[in-house]
Amino acid sequence: MSVYNFCAGPAMLPAPVMAKAQSELINFDGLGVSVMELSHRSKSFLAVAETAESNLRDLMSIGDDYAVLFTHGGARAHFSAIPQNLLAAADCADYLVSGQWSEGAAKEAKKYCQVNAIDVQGNLEKLKALSQGQGRYLHYCPNETIDGIAIFDEPNTTQPLVADYSSCILGRNIDINRYGLIYAGAQKNIGPSGLAVVIVRRDLLCGAQPQTPSILDYQVLDAKESMYNTPPTFAWYLAGEVFKWLKAQGGVAAMEAMNREKAALLYDFIDSSDFYRNGVDPSHRSEMNVPFQLANAELDAQFLLEAEQGGLMALKGHRSVGGMRASIYNAMPIEGVKALVEFMKRFENRNT
Ligand code: PMP
Secondary structure: OOOEEOOOOOOOOOHHHHHHHHHOOOOHHHOOOOHHHOOOOOHHHHHHHHHHHHHHHHHHOOOOOEEEEEEOOHHHHHHHHHHHHHOOOOOEEEEEEOOHHHHHHHHHHOOOOEEEEEEOOOOHHHHHHOOOOOOOOEEEOOEEOOOOEEOOOOOOOOOOEEEEOOOOOOOOOOOHHHOOEEEEEOOOOOOOOOOEEEEEEHHHOOOOOOOOOHHHOHHHHHHOOOOOOOOOHHHHHHHHHHHHHHHHHOHHHHHHHHHHHHHHHHHHHHHHOOOEEOOOOHHHEOOOEEEEEEOOHHHHHHHHHHHHHOOEEOOEOOOOOOOEEEEOOOOOOHHHHHHHHHHHHHHHHHOO
16 A cells, blocks of 8 residues: 655655665665765865765756755754844844744744734735735745645745745745845655755844854855854755756756646636635635535544545645645645545544
């Protein structure tokens, strides 16, 4: 039986990447040792690191005016690092709050700067009226992983945009030049957890706040090519394998087409049924995380049990939302989404 893993993160990784990693796990590059046992300064690992970065630059058309940093600490490390690197404590930044993750980012930033929170939760129409803010940058989250809410169009402002791309990086083409900084925890569309990627316009880095830990100081990381201290080498290697796989699939454009198709399949089915529902405004429905509820929540446990028995893993919604959530990142093949829809149909038929 095939198993499809719908976990929101750590999420499934492409099957060919996992098979390759397994095949070279204890003998990398003919060296007789694992990549995770190599010095981060060895020739072999430096080649891994450089190839990963250059492939990511290719995939996202990132120019030399941007630093690409491979860091520790997941995305949350950057909730703290971003204000410390981009402004002084007395400065103000605008934070668009569209769901739980952007709310978390705004809360953390308050420790390091003045925060002007712009709450659009429950009324995404407000996004259209967004005008130029006063803050040194505008932070937002284009894909709220928990709420299943996407903001597809960049906010209409000339302030530097700072965006938490944790759950949608490489899922759609974006113009990086519209952004001052984007960051992402790796464990959805990039690789294993613990690693985060930061892409930042170098001219925005004009000295971090004095208390900033050196491991989160972007200028230090840039100068040391993300090796100020020992980086998460295995995660970096695996991210590099994911980037190679993405290129072989046709790059981000191919992912974007496939992600649209997968999401449409699932939302169309949900909309056609009275048994399931998704309450997100259709123009802001995430293509990566699809939360849905059963009309009768008493059937939730049975749904999850039978799904699991049928090889459909980790469909339980976030504890704060309840119901279900299907995360369908780049690595999820369309067959997985088809299997889910077929299961949902059968479950509905058996329970109505
Ligand atoms: N931002 C978003 C949008 C996320 O989905 C997550 C994790 N689910 C985070 C931030 C936090 O990431 P991490 O656990 O890597 O710190």
